[in-house]
Amino acid sequence: MRKFFTILLLAVMVASITAACGGGDDATPTPAALNVEGGLPATAMEIAAARGLTPDDIAAALKTYTPSGKMDEYMLFLSGGHSGNVIAAGVPSMRILKNIAVFTPESWQGYGFGSKETEAVLDAGNVGDVKIRMGDTHHPALSETDGDYDGQYLFINDKTNARVAVIDLRDFETKQIVKDPLLISAHGSTFVTPNTEYVVQGSQYNTPLGWEYAPISEYKDKYRGTITFWKFDRSKGRIIPEESFAVEVPPYWQDLCDAGKRASDGWAFCNSFNAEMYTGGVEQGNPPFEAGVSQRDTDYLHLVNWKKAEEAINAGKFETIKGMKVLRIPTAVAEGVLYLAPEPKSPHGVDVSPDGKYIVVAGKLDPHVTVYSIDKIQQAIDGKQWTLDEFGIPILDFDAVMMAQVELGLGPLHTQFDDRGYAYTSLFLDSAVARWKLGGDDPNGYVLVEKTPVQYNIGHIAAAEGDTVNPDGKYLVALNKWAVDRFPRVGPLLPQNIQLLDISGDQMKVIYDMPMGIGEPHYAQMIKMDKLSPWDVYPEVGWDPIAQAPAEHATKAGEERIIRNGNQVEIYMTVIRSRLNPEHVELKKGDHVAWHITNLETAKDATHGFQLGGYNISLSIEPGETTSFEFEAVNDGTFAYFCTEFCSALHLEMMGYMFVEP
Numbered sequence: 001m002r003k004f005f006t007i008l009l010l011a012v013m014v015a016s017i018t019a020a021c022g023g024g025d026d027a028t029p030t031p032a033a034l035n036v037e038g039g040l041p042a043t044a045m046e047i048a049a050a051r052g053l054t055p056d057d058i059a060a061a062l063k064t065y066t067p068s069g070k071m072d073e074y075m076l077f078l079s080g081g082h083s084g085n086v087i088a089a090g091v092p093s094m095r096i097l098k099n100i101a102v103f104t105p106e107s108w109q110g111y112g113f114g115s116k117e118t119e120a121v122l123d124a125g126n127v128g129d130v131k132i133r134m135g136d137t138h139h140p141a142l143s144e145t146d147g148d149y150d151g152q153y154l155f156i157n158d159k160t161n162a163r164v165a166v167i168d169l170r171d172f173e174t175k176q177i178v179k180d181p182l183l184i185s186a187h188g189s190t191f192v193t194p195n196t197e198y199v200v201q202g203s204q205y206n207t208p209l210g211w212e213y214a215p216i217s218e219y220k221d222k223y224r225g226t227i228t229f230w231k232f233d234r235s236k237g238r239i240i241p242e243e244s245f246a247v248e249v250p251p252y253w254q255d256l257c258d259a260g261k262r263a264s265d266g267w268a269f270c271n272s273f274n275a276e277m278y279t280g281g282v283e284q285g286n287p288p289f290e291a292g293v294s295q296r297d298t299d300y301l302h303l304v305n306w307k308k309a310e311e312a313i314n315a316g317k318f319e320t321i322k323g324m325k326v327l328r329i330p331t332a333v334a335e336g337v338l339y340l341a342p343e344p345k346s347p348h349g350v351d352v353s354p355d356g357k358y359i360v361v362a363g364k365l366d367p368h369v370t371v372y373s374i375d376k377i378q379q380a381i382d383g384k385q386w387t388l389d390e391f392g393i394p395i396l397d398f399d400a401v402m403m404a405q406v407e408l409g410l411g412p413l414h415t416q417f418d419d420r421g422y423a424y425t426s427l428f429l430d431s432a433v434a435r436w437k438l439g440g441d442d443p444n445g446y447v448l449v450e451k452t453p454v455q456y457n458i459g460h461i462a463a464a465e466g467d468t469v470n471p472d473g474k475y476l477v478a479l480n481k482w483a484v485d486r487f488p489r490v491g492p493l494l495p496q497n498i499q500l501l502d503i504s505g506d507q508m509k510v511i512y513d514m515p516m517g518i519g520e521p522h523y524a525q526m527i528k529m530d531k532l533s534p535w536d537v538y539p540e541v542g543w544d545p546i547a548q549a550p551a552e553h554a555t556k557a558g559e560e561r562i563i564r565n566g567n568q569v570e571i572y573m574t575v576i577r578s579r580l581n582p583e584h585v586e587l588k589k590g591d592h593v594a595w596h597i598t599n600l601e602t603a604k605d606a607t608h609g610f611q612l613g614g615y616n617i618s619l620s621i622e623p624g625e626t627t628s629f630e631f632e633a634v635n636d637g638t639f640a641y642f643c644t645e646f647c648s649a650l651h652l653e654m655m656g657y658m659f660v661e662p
């Protein structure tokens with residue numbers, strides 16, 4: 001059907017171009033004439049001619065254009081990079097739907113601007129006495145059931161502070177942030193095990209565990225990494241730190257991780273890139289890190305059997321460090337939890353094939369991806385085909401565990417899969433996406449099929465459900481680091497260029513460019529829209545969205561009140577189109593104020609905002625929600641508070657005065 005349509009279009013295009021070029025007809029409009037005189041051209045063919053669109057452009061437009069009121073087929077969850085958040089967008093339209101606040105306060109959503117509930121979420125991610133209000137999100141992970149996205153939760157990491165956040169997809173809001181007590185920063189996160197038993201987080205720039213002070217001369221002795229397994233309780237929608245554990249690993253600079261599935265269920269895989277254990281010091285005349293960590297020909301893929309680790313933890317074979325259960329290296333080795341496998345030069349991504357049988361590692365400085373087989377890994381372990389590293393960890397024989405090496409091009413980074421037996425790998429230095437054939441157990445069956453250029457310097461890719469046991473194919477998104485000349489100029493800080501590719505045909509085609517002017521999205525996941533079933537409004541009026549339960553301070557209509565107890569003032573307010581009740585709040589300087597607001601609305605989209613000038617308060621109160629904030633009335637004077645969502649014709653009248661008597 002699609003093919004027929006494209007052919008039909010091409011025929012019409014060819015006819016129109018022929019007419020335009022060869023017809024010699026005076027009535028044929030030229031592009032310039034169309035733009036200057038008659039306003040916008042009217043027919044499709046005139047528009048195409050006026051805008052200089054090729055048949056490919058027209059096909060791309062038809063594949064992505066989504067008329068008003070029509071819905072997208074997929075939801076794309078992009079990490080927001082340095083903005084510390086997550087961005088939800090539709091595919092194929094690439095329209096942004098929500099910028100979900102996670103690690104960074106965001107005033108539209110009332111996240112971290114007074115609301116007690118959201119401040120508590122953010123404060124759980126503080127480090128010691130330092131309030132952390134930034135983050136760098138890298139890898140979103142949708143919750144899975146049997147290795148398939150189930151549409152319930154989304155996890156996202158903060159690289160800079162080694163934190164993981166939980167987003168509930170019933171309301172697309174962040175419910176929890178946990179801070180890893182052993183790591184100050186981490187990268188290989190978040191990746192979920194096939195039934196979301198655990199959220200995996202791998203370290204990167206190793207320090208002593210708990211980031212205790214130790215000079216760099218003590219690197220090999222004291223510096224360590226971990227692979228942390230955060231236990232997730234689906235019924236509570238929370239990570240349970242007390243039931244989580246970490247596996248200690250050498251200071252090899254772990255990088256990316258992925259959880260095994262199907263044939264490799266029970267394993268987690270993390271690559272690394274400083275097997276040299278190089279410690280830098282360019283200011284002292286040492287080679288810089290970039291040279292020092294790239295000396296050896298191989299680094300190590302870490303293989304962690306988390307099911308065995310779980311057994312060892314349950315058997316009490318752990319040490320508790322900073323409140324986290326830790327399986328130390330010797331115990332992990334003795335229990336068959338931890339192995340290494342060599343991987344070629346400066347590897348980057350690790351990605352497990354849909355059947356779980358093959359593990360693909362890309363080599364930043366090597367034009368190949370290396371494919372490992374879980375069967376071969378198991379055989380090598382059973383046959384003890386290993387040597388030991390200096391920490392006593394078995395290094396499996398490379399030739400014994402490797403299935404194939406596929407030459408793809410320069411700078412391979414990350415791999416995704418489709419439903420036709422293809423793998424797709426991003427090529428950073430080539431600025432291209434490579435499509436290649438997965439050969440199963442036939443080492444010669446792994447072949448490069450084609451490469452498509454993208455603009456420019458691609459990092460991750462995300463195919464539709466492309467890291468699950470059931471990839472969809474169809475669409476692939478290229479997350480490019482540089483945009484260079486793709487968009488109008490906005491000064492020296494440019495957006496990233498997110499490109500949508502149609503991968504359904506014989507040839508991959510770029511069909512949309514989406515500038516992302518909100519941090520650097522590293523990774524994304526794309527889920528079928530019908531797997532998501534978010535709420536339109538909260539289940540009852542007076543709902544606490546963080547607890548996902550009726551709110552303690554919910555206020556019914558008619559029960560609005562202000563209670564004074566000494567200098568403690570408690571305000572129970574309701575909002576509904578188009579009034580705030582009460583409209584006068586009388587305070588005295590120095591009062592401690594606890595203010596609760598319930599949105600009585602039950603209609604879809606009837607959100608009221610609330611801002612209070614001079615007190616740094618911004619709230620978003622969605623239909624049914626109750627939210628609370630507290631403050632000291634330190635500034636006297638007359639203040640206005642008002643609704644900030646244009647909710648009705650009388651929205652501007654939705655206001656009140658707060659008087660603070662000196």
Ligand code: K7E
Nearest residue numbers: 138413459460522523
């Ligand atoms: Cu390759 Cu943080 Cu996933 Cu960026 S990492 S590209």
Ligand code: CUA
Nearest residue numbers: 643645647651
């Ligand atoms: Cu409520 Cu504007």
